[in-house]
Amino acid sequence: xxxxxxxxxxxxxxxxxxxxxxxxxxxxxxxxxxxxxxxxxxxxxxxxxxxxxxxxxxxxxxxxxxxxxxxxxxxxxxxxxxxxxxxxxxxxxxxxxxxxxxxxxxxxxxxxxxxxxxxxxxxxxxxxxxxxxxxxx
Amino acid sequence: xxxxxxxxxxxxxxxxxxxxxxxxxxxxxxxxxxxxxxxxxxxxxxxxxxxxxxxxxxxxxxxxxxxxxxxxxxxxxxxxxxxxxxxxxxxxxxxxxxxxxxxxxxxxxxxxxxxxxxxxxxxxxxxxxxxxxxxxxxxxxxxxxxxxxxxxxxxxxxxxxxxxxxxxxxxxxxxxxxxxxxxxxxxxxxxxxxxxxxxxxxxxxxxxxxxxxxxxxxxxxxxxxxxxxxxxxxxxxxxxxxxxxxxxxxxxxxxxxxxxxxxxxxxxxxxxxxxxxxxxxxxxxxxxxxxxxxxxxxxxxxxxxxxxxxxxxxxxxxxxxxxxxxxxxxxxxxxxxxxxxxxxxxxxxxxxxxxxxxxxxxxxxxxxxxxxxxxxxxxxxxxxxxxxxxxxxxxxxxxxxxxxxxxxxxxxxxxxxxxxxxxxxxxxxxxxxxxxxxxxxxxxxxxxxxxxxxxxxxxxxxxxxxxxxxxxxxxxxxxxxxxxx
Numbered sequence: 108x109x110x111x112x113x114x115x116x117x118x119x120x121x122x123x124x125x126x127x128x129x130x131x132x133x134x135x136x137x138x139x140x141x142x143x144x145x146x147x148x149x150x151x152x153x154x155x156x157x158x159x160x161x162x163x164x165x166x167x168x169x170x171x172x173x174x175x176x177x178x179x180x181x182x183x184x185x186x187x188x189x190x191x192x193x194x195x196x197x198x199x200x201x202x203x204x205x206x207x208x209x210x211x212x213x214x215x216x217x218x219x220x221x222x223x224x225x226x227x228x229x230x231x232x233x234x235x236x237x238x239x240x241x242x243x244x
Numbered sequence: 245x246x247x248x249x250x251x252x253x254x255x256x257x258x259x260x261x262x263x264x265x266x267x268x269x270x271x272x273x274x275x276x277x278x279x280x281x282x283x284x285x286x287x288x289x290x291x292x293x294x295x296x297x298x299x300x301x302x303x304x305x306x307x308x309x310x311x312x313x314x315x316x317x318x319x320x321x322x323x324x325x326x327x328x329x330x331x332x333x334x335x336x337x338x339x340x341x342x343x344x345x346x347x348x349x350x351x352x353x354x355x356x357x358x359x360x361x362x363x364x365x366x367x368x369x370x371x372x373x374x375x376x377x378x379x380x381x382x383x384x385x386x387x388x389x390x391x392x393x394x395x396x397x398x399x400x401x402x403x404x405x406x407x408x409x410x411x412x413x414x415x416x417x418x419x420x421x422x423x424x425x426x427x428x429x430x431x432x433x434x435x436x437x438x439x440x441x442x443x444x445x446x447x448x449x450x451x452x453x454x455x456x457x458x459x460x461x462x463x464x465x466x467x468x469x470x471x472x473x474x475x476x477x478x479x480x481x482x483x484x485x486x487x488x489x490x491x492x493x494x495x496x497x498x499x500x501x502x503x504x505x506x507x508x509x510x511x512x513x514x515x516x517x518x519x520x521x522x523x524x525x526x527x528x529x530x531x532x533x534x535x536x537x538x539x540x541x542x543x544x545x546x547x548x549x550x551x552x553x554x555x556x557x558x559x560x561x562x563x564x565x566x567x568x569x570x571x572x573x574x575x576x577x578x579x580x581x582x583x584x585x586x587x588x589x590x591x592x593x594x595x596x597x598x599x600x601x602x603x604x605x606x607x608x609x610x611x612x613x614x615x616x617x618x619x620x621x622x623x624x625x626x627x628x629x630x631x632x633x634x635x636x637x638x639x640x641x642x643x644x645x646x647x648x649x650x651x652x653x654x655x656x657x658x659x660x661x662x663x664x665x666x667x668x669x670x671x672x673x674x675x676x677x678x679x680x681x682x683x684x685x686x687x688x689x690x691x692x693x694x695x696x697x698x699x700x701x702x703x704x705x706x707x708x709x710x711x712x713x714x715x716x717x718x719x720x721x722x723x724x725x726x727x728x729x
Binding site: 113115116117118119120144145146162163166167170171174177178180181182184186209211215216217218219221222224225226227228241243244 | 289291315316317318319322341342343378379380434437438441442447448449488491492494495498499502503514515516518656657658659660661662686687688689690693729
């Protein structure tokens, strides 16, 4: 099963992430976002961060989750490449993110992602789950 | 993305209306400034639907406006302008965007093309090293907690007090480089944490430093007052914003205001349009935080200006005075401002949202620097890195029609991914080099994404604004060296 697709958007960029379970779709959405930021094959799994977020509903939780990761990227310089969503409800999420601190000598950085937005935001259950997000880049 | 099939009524060659009847809930019609030719590509995406959605905002007056560089955004279209009544209207953080006070600053020099061309590679290398750029870059200023509060309270003034620039710089910066009403207590700790290491950084994406040469002067008298005297003269253009601090402020307040929308029972077709009454506590808190982010951006452009000046001095071995690297103007193009307009015979206090649009005040307006009182406020309109940029001035017509606003750039036509599929970085660099434009880029894929083909032709965009009377073209400049973030 593929992890995600890119949505073409003129100024910005979007993703649809998939998962047999919702937890997996959330994890894949985060993975997709970091593929926009850096070439993840060069990134090692040497640091781990615990992430806990809350939001008013399931869709907003996607935005809160992704923006929390962008905050950690900005402040601590962590490029995440793998995610384990441990607990997930309609309004809260607990997860672990694994990755490495930015090393400009080894890492190939691509576009900056400013934020995950609420525009066209959707969480759907079909054959498995999908999460759609548009980013401001 | 589907083509937009909604109704457009032609008003004249440059004005098109989306009738209020298009969608139930629209409080005003939409008005798009574009040529018939440009509309073909505009219709290929959903930006016009976004113009209609913005018309839902409570208290919106006149029209939901779109400039000819309109393209598909999130919530608001990019190139969108909406004015809401301060008394009973709303403020929408989405109408400002995540990059609060993203803007442009133009400097002029006494240098001529031949002199700069001989050292362009050295100049770009210096700029590339001295102005931190790219994803994840850290600035040279490591602002502590107290200093961040100073930056966001004082804006460019903070930078000038630190020795980064002069008082004259502040005089020719919109709002003097410091938007009133900034309250650091309304900015989250997280936003300050994000802002702390990034102060004095260019960022990535479409942010840039561009060394340009004057190609054409349409209004020599006006250009002279701006310090632009002749064809061949070299200019410097800086494009960046409020970095992670602004992004976090927007995210924080869109989240808060989404709850407010439910409480006030405001009917919105898109969650990203989350808003609050301008006079509500939540609305006022956002405006105080937005002012902080705007100030951060002005401080950012001021610090970058200082380092750019150092680079010019080093590379050309002349004093700053001899080089004459002086500011023409600095404008915000993602911002909400409290301004007063005559609407249907009445003076109204309005909250003007400019999301990818530039303020364009005419000659004589009290809010423009004394130096420009006779000519009007300079409007800076960068194009893509392969074509050209324009300097224009605001007009009375813009005051009457578009809440003193005009376009802000070229506007994208191709997605970043489509642009990347078309060409690689190296191809873009080679092609630009063959036309005398040198480049440095911090991000992989950055050049391909920003290639000329991904943008509308800024000349067409500016022509529409000029013909529609929203601004007057003054100067056209073409790039000779670009540092991309």
